[in-house]
Amino acid sequence: MVTKSAERQKMIERTKAHIFVCTNKTEHECLQRMLFGASKLYADDVLTTKSGDLLFLLNVNSNVLYGIFRAKSNGRLNIVPEVWRGKYPYQVEVEPLGNIQTINDAKDILRKLGIEWHKPLNDSMTERLLALFTSRESEYLKQVMENKTWGLLTSEKVSTKRSDVVKSRAISELEEKPPLEATTLWDYPRQSYGKTPKGDNKYPGVTPAFVIWNLIQRYTDIGDLVLDPMAGSGTTLDVCKEEGRRCICYDIAPTRPDIIQNDSRKIPLEDDSVDMIFVDSPYGDNIRYNDHPDCIGKISSETETFYEELEKVIKECHRVLKPGKVIGWLIGDQWVKKKFTPVGFNVYQRLNKYFETVDVVCVVRRGQASHTALWYNRARRFNFFLRGFKYLFIMRKPSGKQSVKLEKRTVKWAYYNRNRVSSS
Numbered sequence: 001m002v003t004k005s006a007e008r009q010k011m012i013e014r015t016k017a018h019i020f021v022c023t024n025k026t027e028h029e030c031l032q033r034m035l036f037g038a039s040k041l042y043a044d045d046v047l048t049t050k051s052g053d054l055l056f057l058l059n060v061n062s063n064v065l066y067g068i069f070r071a072k073s074n075g076r077l078n079i080v081p082e083v084w085r086g087k088y089p090y091q092v093e094v095e096p097l098g099n100i101q102t103i104n105d106a107k108d109i110l111r112k113l114g115i116e117w118h119k120p121l122n123d124s125m126t127e128r129l130l131a132l133f134t135s136r137e138s139e140y141l142k143q144v145m146e147n148k149t150w151g152l153l154t155s156e157k158v159s160t161k162r163s164d165v166v167k168s169r170a171i172s173e174l175e176e177k178p179p180l181e182a183t184t185l186w187d188y189p190r191q192s193y194g195k196t197p198k199g200d201n202k203y204p205g206v207t208p209a210f211v212i213w214n215l216i217q218r219y220t221d222i223g224d225l226v227l228d229p230m231a232g233s234g235t236t237l238d239v240c241k242e243e244g245r246r247c248i249c250y251d252i253a254p255t256r257p258d259i260i261q262n263d264s265r266k267i268p269l270e271d272d273s274v275d276m277i278f279v280d281s282p283y284g285d286n287i288r289y290n291d292h293p294d295c296i297g298k299i300s301s302e303t304e305t306f307y308e309e310l311e312k313v314i315k316e317c318h319r320v321l322k323p324g325k326v327i328g329w330l331i332g333d334q335w336v337k338k339k340f341t342p343v344g345f346n347v348y349q350r351l352n353k354y355f356e357t358v359d360v361v362c363v364v365r366r367g368q369a370s371h372t373a374l375w376y377n378r379a380r381r382f383n384f385f386l387r388g389f390k391y392l393f394i395m396r397k398p399s400g401k402q403s404v405k406l407e408k409r410t411v412k413w414a415y416y417n418r419n420r421v422s423s424s
């Protein structure tokens, strides 16, 4: 009898990787139709592409590499004959494996990785390419650019077995759930996970979906009601839906029909009615979310007004959350025009007036517009730091019992006096 894992192993062994090429003119059609094509020159390579193979798309004009895709069909002649005016008839249907990621300066990086993009990829090349897209350490890319890893990788004879492990890991990483975090340092390479997108990774300030997933696993049960009063592109909704949690999402400027238009300073829900709240609020006026005049993202976090308005949201969250239940608040600091603003500490002070702290988590910031070689250079040359993390404040609404206990707590002064005497 063939077991499931044996079947999977066979599938992994069979899986090959291919880089398809497009230009500025053809890229849109490739990504829109989820169809890659090639001319007669590359017919052999396309026809050996099998359903399930891992694919990448290189735009030779913009020098951007897109990945990872999976072939949905075998490579064939004329799947859609009329596309690209018949110039690229050897075609394959594709689907994205997780969120589509982009690598800039692709040709240079591929060259440094020893990958000749116009030739079929061998196992060793496939491994390096997958590491580029799936490695948890963005250090890898930096090392490639600094020529540090190249020697190591080329001198290494990569066995087929090892490359199968890398392929298998990459496929699982892209298909499956994120890890349940065990420490207070949370890092995940992509905005989303799994086969379906969570939120819209093009939305300014979109939340990494694994943050919400982790909170939901720890602090809610199936069927619980989760609230996101500043829902943006709806990442919380998508995560909750997949995990069987009910969810209400509001935003001042909804981006989709299942998000309700509402100003989060007044939440239309009953007292003590929701099981968990997640908020990824604006951090100031650094991002333009929308043009709504009541968007808190239009107020500078260098002003007191910003925190006063957020405190109104905090107060409402406290009112609607059930006692003993948890709110997770994601927020980052600001460094603009040589001035640091501790937005995180300031918001924490306000949260702390209403909630007890469960824990504080550091979420690694990835995919930031400023995370480019140019900005890394500037940060070093002009002696400043780029924002590398956000705070996730995990707070609990005191349950009735606990608050009474807190109020009645008396300090044992004798104990403190004794300490003072003995230490002097």
Ligand SMILES: C[S@@+](CC[C@H](N)C(=O)[O-])C[C@H]1O[C@@H](n2cnc3c(N)ncnc32)[C@H](O)[C@@H]1O
Binding pocket: 199, 200, 203, 204, 205, 206, 207, 208, 229, 230, 231, 232, 233, 234, 235, 236, 250, 251, 252, 253, 262, 263, 264, 265, 280, 281, 282, 289, 290, 294, 295, 296, 297
């Ligand atoms: C960081 S984004 C949220 C991102 C979201 N979690 C996602 O994954 O797409 C902050 C959101 O707060 C919303 N917002 C700002 N002021 C608001 C207000 N007064 N009431 C409700 N939403 C507001 C913005 O429109 C924006 O979508």
